Amino acid sequence: MSGARDPGSASEADAIPPPPGVAPRGRMNAVAFEYGARATTDFLDTHRLSVRTPFQTRGWWRAWIREAAEAEGTTPVLIRMARTDRPTLVVGLQLHQDDSTTLLRPLSWPWADYHEVAEVGDGPPTGPEPDIGGLAEAIDRCQREFGARLELSNLIADGPLLRAMSELGATLRPSETVFRLDLTDPEVVRRVSERRDMRRKRRRIGRLGKLRLTCADTSAQLAARLPTFIELHTQQWGDRPDAVAPFDGGVVDRTFAAVAAEPSSTARLHELWLDETLLAGWFGFWHDRTYYAYRAAYDLGHGRDSPGHLLTAAMVSELAAQGTDTFDLTRGAYAYKLELPCSRAPTMTASREQPCRA
Numbered sequence: 001m002s003g004a005r006d007p008g009s010a011s012e013a014d015a016i017p018p019p020p021g022v023a024p025r026g027r028m029n030a031v032a033f034e035y036g037a038r039a040t041t042d043f044l045d046t047h048r049l050s051v052r053t054p055f056q057t058r059g060w061w062r063a064w065i066r067e068a069a070e071a072e073g074t075t076p077v078l079i080r081m082a083r084t085d086r087p088t089l090v091v092g093l094q095l096h097q098d099d100s101t102t103l104l105r106p107l108s109w110p111w112a113d114y115h116e117v118a119e120v121g122d123g124p125p126t127g128p129e130p131d132i133g134g135l136a137e138a139i140d141r142c143q144r145e146f147g148a149r150l151e152l153s154n155l156i157a158d159g160p161l162l163r164a165m166s167e168l169g170a171t172l173r174p175s176e177t178v179f180r181l182d183l184t185d186p187e188v189v190r191r192v193s194e195r196r197d198m199r200r201k202r203r204r205i206g207r208l209g210k211l212r213l214t215c216a217d218t219s220a221q222l223a224a225r226l227p228t229f230i231e232l233h234t235q236q237w238g239d240r241p242d243a244v245a246p247f248d249g250g251v252v253d254r255t256f257a258a259v260a261a262e263p264s265s266t267a268r269l270h271e272l273w274l275d276e277t278l279l280a281g282w283f284g285f286w287h288d289r290t291y292y293a294y295r296a297a298y299d300l301g302h303g304r305d306s307p308g309h310l311l312t313a314a315m316v317s318e319l320a321a322q323g324t325d326t327f328d329l330t331r332g333a334y335a336y337k338l339e340l341p342c343s344r345a346p347t348m349t350a351s352r353e354q355p356c357r358a
Contacts, residue, residue, distance in 0.1 A: 029134040031141055034078040037065050040092075043078055048264075049090065050119045052156065054285035054292055055112035059262030061092055064108040067255040069094065076107055077146075080120075081138035086131050088120040091139060091161065095146055102148040102354070111245065111255075113178070113294070113330040114347065115152060117160050135164040143355060150352040154331065157348055165350035175349040179342040181327035183320040191341050193313040197306075205305045209275035213314040216269040217286075222260035225269050229281040230256070233297035256283070272311040279307035282315065290326040291319050308336065 034043045044058040044065075051057050065076050074094035082088040092107030092115075106115035117135065143150055153175045155162040166172060182188050192198075202211065216225045230247045237243040247253050260267045268291070271281045280298035284291055298307040316327055329337050331347065 029131065029137060030082045031138045032080045032082075033142060033145065034080070035075065037069055037076055040076040040078050041065055043080075047120050048122050050087075050121050051287075052116045052118075052159065053114040054266055054287040055108060055114050056092065056116055056118040057262075057264050057266065057287075059265030059267075060112070060259055061107060063255060063258035063262050063265065064111060067258045068108070068111065068251055071251040072096070074105075077104070077142065078107075079138050079142050081131070081134055083131055083134060086134075089130055089135055089138075089160070090118040090120060091135070091142075092118070093142065095148060102146060104143060104146065104148040104150050104152075106152055106154070109153065113154060113292070114156055115154050115161065116156050130160045132160060132163045132167060135160060136167040139164055140168055143352065147354060149354045150350070152351075153349040154347040155350060157346060162348050162350060165352070168352060170350040170352040173349050173351075175347040176331040177333055177344050177346055178331050179329040179333075179337045179340070179344055181316065181329070181340060181342055183316065183324050183327055188341050189316055189320045193317040195313075198309060198313050201305050201310060205274060205279075205302070205307075205310070209277075211279075211310070211314075212273050213311070213318060214271045214273065215318075216271075217267075219261050219263060222267060222269055223257070225271065226257060226260055226283075228278060229269055229271070229283060229297065232278060232281055232299065233295065236297045236300055270311065270315050272307060272314060274302075279305075280311040282311060286324070289324055290328050291315070291324050292328045293330060312336075312340075 034040045041062055044062045047058070049056065049058050054060060069076050072094070074096040077093045077095050079091040079093065080088060081091075093104045094107050094109060095102065095104055097103070106112065109115070117130065119130075139150070150165070150170065152161065152165060155165070155175065162172070181192065205211065216222045230253055234247050237246050240246075245252055247256075259265045260269075266285045266287045267283070268286050269281060269283050272279045278299065279302055280296070282293055282296045284294045286292075296308055296311075298311070319327060329340070329342060
């Protein structure tokens with residue numbers, strides 16, 4: 001592999017020439033790579049990031065690198081692209097072998113539901129327009145450095161990362177459809193929380209006891225509640241062939257625990273209880289006025305009462321009252337999402353072949 005380094009080292013920042021097909025500009029950019037688990041976590045330990053989704057927070061990246069990267073057979077790579085007049089951009093990638101092909105995929109693929117760039121600094125990424133041309137140059141430099149094929153999936157439509165890949169002439173195609181509820185629309189909230197079948201099921205299960213919604217949103221609370229949620233999820237999904245990365249008592253459990261322990265990950269665990277019986281839970285993230293629903297489970301013994309739907313209805317009402325704008329059900333065209341008054345949006349995949357060797 002061209003440009004290989006010992007894990008843990010980082011390249012020195014230097015000016016980068018534009019890739020073929022990208023017009024040169026008057027201002028050159030500085031680029032550096034953090035390569036390997038030690039270098040990438042060291043960088044994340046010492047820099048705050050502003051991000052567009054919870055899957056680029058330093059908490060998510062740091063936990064995934066420490067607990068999952070080795071098990072996934074990948075080497076983490078962070079691309080840093082700096083200009084004096086713009087925020088420093090950070091692209092998280094992972095390097096691995098697929099038979100004889102060296103591949104660069106988004107960092108934490110396929111665990112994360114969205115992939116995008118991050119910016120060094122505090123607060124939401126609402127500063128100057130990102131330097132898309134410079135970002136394209138930096139990605140091209142990284143691809144050539146490692147002699148790898150780029151396969152970047154689940155990119156946000158019209159986001160900086162997709163725009164940079166388009167500037168590089170990458171092949172673009174739809175990735176997966178994501179589903180979202182607009183919690184600023186009172187009619188959407190009403191249709192989810194007060195639809196007839198939900199009222200009927202709440203009345204029926206309410207005869208057995210009192211329903212209550214709880215939310216663990218601190219590291220200590222999450223540490224206390226996560227094992228019970230994992231047990232519930234395992235009971236529902238453990239033997240199903242369509243389960244994606246089910247809890248395994250090992251790396252998956254440790255990664256979720258590590259994410260939950262990171263305050264910057266913005267993890268939340270909502271639970272619906274019938275007296276002291278846990279009916280359903282949803283592990284997700286609250287970021288930038290959006291709730292991202294990541295992994296759900298419910299008690300199969302109460303399946304006829306649709307505890308997952310009851311949990312969703314309760315969460316929508318509470319989150320809307322708290323000022324949340326969007327309930328993001330993330331990827332996957334599951335039947336329960338199709339029943340809800342969701343909007344749909346595609347994510348995109350961008351592919352670029354390995355560079356020709358001289």
